[in-house]
Amino acid sequence: MRMAVLSDIHEGLNRKNTGADIMAILKKWITSYSPEVFVIGGDMTAGTEKSLNLLNQLQNACPDTRLLFVHGNHDVYSENSKAAYEILLQFPGNLGNGPVELNPDWVVIGDGGWYDYTFGVEGFTEEQFSKGKFNDFTWPDKSLAHWLKSDQAATTRYLEKLEGWLCDYQGKNIIMVTHVVPFSRFILKKNDPSWDFFNAMMGSARFGELALKYGVKKYIFGHIHTRYHEQHNGIDIVCNPLGYYPHEWNSATAEEEIFSTIKVLEI
Ligand SMILES: [Fe+2]
């Protein structure tokens, strides 16, 4: 079984900045390669209804490929992010609805996840991280996502949900998916506080702890716009973001970048 992986499509910004029809390119890729499963790892676009519509359109256009999705932080930009989270569950392939059994051996378990500052560098207080402001820059989620509870409490809710599902599927080959980062190995430290401060908002080590506790075979995530595919702690780890045009891209056109970036795993 072939499973395609891509995250951080950021459809709105990349369409505006390239002038290309990003969704048409994705549809073209899926139609030519027809993988059985396509995992979209969050940050489809900014705004819940837009993300939901794009996912439904793509799934309807490509009925032979099962789209699986976890939301990113940009997908829940809303006055009420919990309500936005619920709206996105209307997409049938949203892993927040529950585990998806691919076959008798393999199951996919995931949800968007959030961050709890476990990747925060030393020298800052929890209060500073919760305000998310360093010098003149405020982390955009602080003004655009609203959980009506702390970041830590939002993260804990995901951890509890995921652990319940992981527990149910012990003994299966598990592919775990979150938008946020599960291991500090993938957090880039620049020894520059104007960068490192925001590492607190990249994910949570507790997702990685869950993956190890339940012996997951593969872990797919995004959020950081750096691509990785490696073995780490005995887990096949894939972080495969499209990221922002132009500075995070390697190709001149959207079609070249998307076609060369989508990763296909053989399950
Ligand atoms: Fe992103």
Ligand SMILES: [Fe+2]
């Ligand atoms: Fe993100």
